Amino acid sequence: MIFSSFVFNKEEPIYLQIENYIKDMIKDGMVVNNGKLPATRELGKLLNVSRNSVITAYENLKCEGVVYTIKGKGTFISIKKFINEDGWKVKWEERTNSYGKLAEKLDIVKHEISWEKNLISFKSISPDGNLFDMDEFKKAFLNRISIEGHKILNYGYAKGYKPLMEYLLEYMNGKGIQTNNKDIIITNGFTEGLEMLLTAYTNPGDKIICENPTHNTSIKIMKVHGLDIVGVNMKQDGIDVEELEDKLKLGGIKFGYLIPSYHNPTGIVITGEKRYQVYNIFKKYNVPIIEDGFNEELLYNSTHISPLAALDKGGSGVVYIGSFSKILFPGIRVGWIVGDKKIIETLESVKRCKNIHTSFLDQGILYEYLKSGAFEKHVKKVRKSYKERYEFALECINKYIKPTFIYGEGGLHIYIGIDGVNSRELLQKCYKRNVIFTPGDIFTVDNTGKNTLRLGLSRLTLEEIEEGIKIIGECLEEYRNIGRIGL
Amino acid sequence: MIFSSFVFNKEEPIYLQIENYIKDMIKDGMVVNNGKLPATRELGKLLNVSRNSVITAYENLKCEGVVYTIKGKGTFISIKKFINEDGWKVKWEERTNSYGKLAEKLDIVKHEISWEKNLISFKSISPDGNLFDMDEFKKAFLNRISIEGHKILNYGYAKGYKPLMEYLLEYMNGKGIQTNNKDIIITNGFTEGLEMLLTAYTNPGDKIICENPTHNTSIKIMKVHGLDIVGVNMKQDGIDVEELEDKLKLGGIKFGYLIPSYHNPTGIVITGEKRYQVYNIFKKYNVPIIEDGFNEELLYNSTHISPLAALDKGGSGVVYIGSFSKILFPGIRVGWIVGDKKIIETLESVKRCKNIHTSFLDQGILYEYLKSGAFEKHVKKVRKSYKERYEFALECINKYIKPTFIYGEGGLHIYIGIDGVNSRELLQKCYKRNVIFTPGDIFTVDNTGKNTLRLGLSRLTLEEIEEGIKIIGECLEEYRNIGRIGL
Known part of the structure; x- marks a missing residue:
């Protein structure tokens, strides 16, 4: 803290001037939160005033919550008091351009159901870190x-x-x-x-x-x-x-x-x-x-x-x-x-x-x-591992979901279509039973694909795959029986 | 290579049909350079034709440079023959938008003298990796x-x-x-x-x-x-x-x-x-x-x-x-x-x-x-090291260059201005003597700053700093004496 530029006036008491000076420095952001003040004796000498004036100033500031003392360590700034609630407010949400607005609007992380603990999630197609x-x-x-x-x-x-x-x-x-x-x-x-x-x-x-x-x-x-x-x-x-x-x-x-x-x-x-x-x-x-x-x-x-x-x-x-x-x-x-x-x-x-x-x-x-x-070794390993999940999932899908079509030739996910089903409505039902997947409409450029969904398999065990697909099948059954009313 | 979809016609000789099929596959990019062809006996069996037809086809292709043989290893594709010099040419330089064009135009790496061996370069303000x-x-x-x-x-x-x-x-x-x-x-x-x-x-x-x-x-x-x-x-x-x-x-x-x-x-x-x-x-x-x-x-x-x-x-x-x-x-x-x-x-x-x-x-x-x-330890170390270079460079600048002004309070570089000097012309002279720096005009938004330059110090030893600044001083002397004529 710069006390050297300090000039006293003759109207106000010394201690008050010291108090106000410290407050101004805080307001102006010239000091750091928890910054240490000089010792009273030291500051008195520096400013060429009595140590008592400094002590009084510090005590008053302490009462106001502007500074605090740690015994044996000294006196420290607490800027909390001075957080200016009427600070410079910029309305950033009004300043975003179309790129920024679209980026937020189309950010599925912000708008789709995301992973939570205990969910069987068919959403991810990230590789299996294991x-x-x-x-x-x-x-x-x-x-x-x-x-x-x-x-x-x-x-x-x-x-x-x-x-x-x-x-x-x-x-x-x-x-x-x-x-x-x-x-x-x-x-x-x-x-x-x-x-x-x-x-x-x-x-x-x-x-x-x-x-x-x-x-x-x-x-x-x-x-x-x-x-x-x-x-x-x-x-x-x-x-x-x-x-x-x-x-x-x-x-x-x-x-x-x-x-x-x-x-x-x-x-x-x-x-x-x-x-x-x-x-x-x-x-x-x-x-x-x-x-x-x-x-x-x-x-x-x-x-x-x-x-x-x-x-x-x-x-x-x-x-x-x-x-x-x-x-x-x-x-x-x-x-x-x-x-x-x-x-x-x-x-x-x-x-x-x-x-x-x-x-x-x-x-x-x-x-x-x-x-x-x-x-090369890794590719062989993951191919084998993912292929196993993929083939097992295909079996499960045919057994429990019986979709209208299944597309694709392997990889980390399976894409299916089920006639007469809105996959977002199905997702709502599945979510209640702790299973989620990616509704197919987000992959289309014309808001179609509502009867499709993508099942990512890469981070699930065979047990989770079977359990999850079984639940999707059960939810589908329910969906068909009671339709949208059941939502 | 997919030979299974191969269907023979009755008009052309078998060996010619095999030849053309392989050529088409290459043209269509369906095979890899240096890809191995099946052994003659194997392909004969696969296509249900005599091995001799296959041998003839391979021999002809070899003459044309379309395949080559490695003794004891087999016959391999050489796509070089088929590189289509009249391929699909897109005039990319005409398709760049204003972002792309400006990015290239303003890319100093592409337009300014860059680091070469044996140069004392005051251009860099990257940290010293040592x-x-x-x-x-x-x-x-x-x-x-x-x-x-x-x-x-x-x-x-x-x-x-x-x-x-x-x-x-x-x-x-x-x-x-x-x-x-x-x-x-x-x-x-x-x-x-x-x-x-x-x-x-x-x-x-x-x-x-x-x-x-x-x-x-x-x-x-x-x-x-x-x-x-x-x-x-x-x-x-x-x-x-x-x-x-x-x-x-x-x-x-x-x-x-x-x-x-x-x-x-x-x-x-x-x-x-x-x-x-x-x-x-x-x-x-x-x-x-x-x-x-x-x-x-x-x-x-x-x-x-x-x-x-x-x-x-x-x-x-x-x-x-x-x-x-x-x-x-x-x-x-x-x-x-x-x-x-x-x-x-x-x-x-x-x-x-x-x-x-x-x-x-x-x-x-x-x-x-x-x-x-x-x-924290690192910051202390680099501060000390860069400060030493900075202070030494200041001395050298005052001794050898005597600029009109020196700005700045430390860091990895020094910014100076020399009245009556075009720093790009000075740079040309210095470059001939294996010293380079950054001309100041690139930092301005209105094409001014022509009499300024920036000397980055972070990757130079004290010896290089002195030698480089001395050379800049000598070039400046020469520049002032004979002016632009000497370029």
Whole structure:
């Protein structure tokens, strides 16, 4: 506290002036809560006044609750007294722009029933952490730190940690993507990948085509960017190509956003000829594709599926966004974009505007983990584990729910449709019995899908899966018998 | 490779049909480079044709360079042949929007002379990694991992890792900020903090006031958001309050962006009465302040400076962005925003749109490191080390450069002005002698500051500091003698 600038007037008593000075300092925020005042003798000397005046001032302040004393320690400020309830109030809720408003409105964490203890939750499609090999992870950390030292904790490059970039490019090459005219940038997960692309290449009002239903987070990101979303319905083998061409024909479409290899939420894999057909239609209309490589690693029935980006030999029409977040350590937030060199050059600068770069420590650990071979072992392990849950859940669904349709070819979730049922109403019933799932309407761009739901399996045991699905079946039975009245 | 769907026609020879089928699969991207073909005997059986037809097909493909053989291993695909040079070309450079274009244009990494070996670079204000205590860092990692286990590697909360949030709120409280009406969100460094605030609370064309000069990255972020930047000139004790009020009077200002505690690039600290004055002017016009807490921890001459946010008792007019990136591990990208509860509620949803959350691993390690007491020790150590470099550099500047003015009170850099000198021209001369620095114009919003420059000291030894400054002095001498002609 600055007492040196203190000047006494001749009108008021010294002790009162000291009191007011201390109060002013508190009001002006120049002192810290619980800050120590000088000892009375010391302050008396400093101000060249009698110690008694200081004692009186301190005593009065104590009575007012402005300071307090700890025996043998001294006198301390208590700013509570001075919290100005009439402080500067800014009405922040009126200052949010459309991005902020939409982000809140579309935030399912804020608006959907969320996980609670004792709930059997089919909502999550996060990986099962019990499957993470923590020893391998620790080893990866220690190895990488011993190789890179403090360098990996200092500023790095916007495009990413070089060894990881090279590893992932090679990995993409292994999926059949021709990478010689392409480059890579590391992002904070898939979400940031899509967000950055839309930031740099779209303007509000632009049209974007996507499968309907599609990944709800992607819908949200497109909406906060003010895009006009054009949904194309799904058939049992993937996007409806006739409808797709009809909509592309109309023109004015900026991008296509597709999840061709393990579609979320339906789980549909576009295979063979149709893959090529979808690629060719977009190419014909010169509408670039943003390919979401969601969960390619978890396909159970196919050994290898070429991404759409692999069909784009020598071309630059497909931008691929990858992530291991449904398999490996989503908490560290590492994803990537592979695309034309010019795209990555632009995104490199965009990344510097957003957050400079993705954590180099996390990139370094991931790289070490991947190259050690631990990743391959892990993928085998999780495939086996998730496949078991998936197949068991299918059995249970057929036994207890008997839905109108079941879509998908594996992965971390099952998507089903039940004719005549509103899945939100069903959810209300199930919630009363401590079971929750994701109602399918949040995946649609036109408020349809009301009779569908997604069951995430990745964090449940076989026992929980059976119990939960049985309860859903019972609730469905009840729903059909007494309908909405029973709510 | 899927040979099972293969159907022979009766017109063409079997071997030719096999050849064409394989070529089509390659063209369609249905096979991987270096993918193995079935053995001739195997494929013959599978297709129910003679092995000889398969051998002929393979031989022909080999001649065309479409496949190759490794003795004893088999026959493999070579897709090189099929790289379609006339592939789908998208002119990405024409599709970039104004954000993308500006991000590239304003990306100093792409447009300014950058670090090379053997250069004495006064450009960087990154922390000196040699000062990082790697043992403490490793300990922090191992401790936190042993406490949290795999949970810290799975999805977490958008607002951040709870123990870190609480720690930092307490830390802010210790700086005098009243936090009971406030909340905190963890960001990927300061950059993301500012980016998120502008994303949620500004629209293109909005006016924002800032000090002129100011942090160049902040100027960039404001520009890519399309903001109309209103600069207010700096005096020797900080922002010109009269000019500030004149500009606020005109109305229509959305935000003020200030670095009051250790201004970048000038190093000026606004103290005492003036701090309160600045706060009050913004309050009077109800224009909220975004406070950049840049380098508060590195003030050498003051023991404690209350942030502007500390003056805002009971109010919600100041949003504080904090970061340790100039002291501690910038590579892990952890910063924070403390502001009104409603702001943080909105930003929580914004964060979910941007990248879900900041790495929980990094947050966990940082928390462990902070609470262990290693941080306090570290701050003492770096203060001492940087202060030594700072004071020595001051001496050298006075001896070799004799600038018109030197601003600032410590930290990682020194800002100087030299009348009659264009610092970019001086830089050209110095670069020829392997010394670089940051020309001051990049910190201004109106293309002024041409006679100023910033010397970052944090990554240089005392020897390098002296040698570099001596060279700058010699180049300046030469510049003055022969002027621009000598370039």
